[in-house]
Amino acid sequence: MRALRILLIVVVILGGLFVAVDRAAVYFAESEAASKIKSSQGLTGEPSVSIKGFPFLTQVAGSSLDEIEVSVGGITATTEGREVEVTEVKATLRDVEVNSSFSSAVARSADGSALISYADLTKSAPKGATVGYAGPERAAKGQVKVSGPLNDLVEGAGIEVPDAFKGMLTDDFTAYSTVSLEAGDKVRLRAEDLPELPVPGVQDKLKEVVDYDLTIDGMPSTIKLDKVTATEDGLRFSGTGTDVDLAS
Template sequence: MRALRVLVILAVILGGLFVIADRVAVGFAEDEAANRLRTSEGLDSTPDVSINGFPFLTQLTSGEFDDVEIGIKDFEASTGSGGNGGDSGADSIRIAELNARLRGVVFSGDYSSATADSASGTALISYDELLKAAQVEPVQVIPGLTAKVTGLSDGGNGKIKVGIELTGSLLGNDVSERLSVLSSVKVDGDTVSVDADVLPDLPFSVAEESVRQIADFTQTIDGLPAGIKLDKVQAAEGGVEISVTGSDVKLAG
């Protein structure tokens, strides 16, 4: 009986040591992956990487990880110079928070690249950042009168509130009017579009098409890993929240 008790105690000790070794190894791997990701993507800060599942060492030996989570702040995403507003020539847009969950991640033999069976995540773009895609420079809507977008904010119920300013001179009178337009936001392929639902009654005889050219705008977001696509988008208090999904996602090392 004493020998059996010794074996049980030894098994518990070895099991505990294995768990400790496993957790130490996964911590090292997470730090290494985070540092490599920061270097390869040119990030300003080190991202958060969590390798889920137990035991880690078994997953490492097989070269496949069940569940990996990544969190990045202030991520610069490519736009392909896609936008129709005042800063449409910008080739990137800053994503305030990018969180992704990868499942079934299989690495190449030299661990220089990987493929995930599936991926899902969210990205938050602040209203100030999205404003760069809007028409922030004054544009003439009728002779003597210009309009521009002055700000974006949460309009409630998934809508964006677009602030528009009309300024100029008509019939010898100075004009300065501020309007608010509730707009819907949607995803079409790799493009996020903001379109006014209904324009308010305008104080002047201005063609609706002219004002819509100011109020409506788009922002392209591309350069994502192969297999990742924009899924849906909604306005929130802190900015625009975008959901992404993908399958057979290619990840460069």
């Protein structure tokens, strides 16, 4: 019995040491991977990398990692000189083949996602306009709500209106814009159901202002976005990829 107890104690101690060494190896690998992704993708900030699965060392021995989660910060979107933040940029990489120095890593499949909040969308909108959730029915159609004081929108857009007609622009303006995604990085907002305006010619000019594009800058090449969804929190983008090379 005494020998069995000693054996059990040794096993527990060795098991604890193995776990400690395994976790230390994971921490080192995550740090190296984050540095490599930052340099290879030209990111301004270092991403957060989390390697899943246990034990890690046996995965390394097989040169294949089950899953890696990458969170990226410092991504922006711009339109006509205005810049807004892209939040919650994430990628989940699966079946990642690596070499011993972690200088090469290829994921057989990947899922990417990003979010631009309505508060940040408003910063990119025409002067005087607010972008918000359009409700479940219109959101299902990929639409967002664009609204604001009509006079502020007209003035902010630099649309000339004769003094005699300015008193007719006191109402609030509300339109619904359909959102689409082009080439994986360009967000397009196109107004639908524009309200009838009392001043001739203003409606067409205002539509030209309300319709605008937003280009997402600095997205890592590992994230290929091809779908956009209007949610209660903002515009959520998603995409998938195969044979994603993290080192290029």
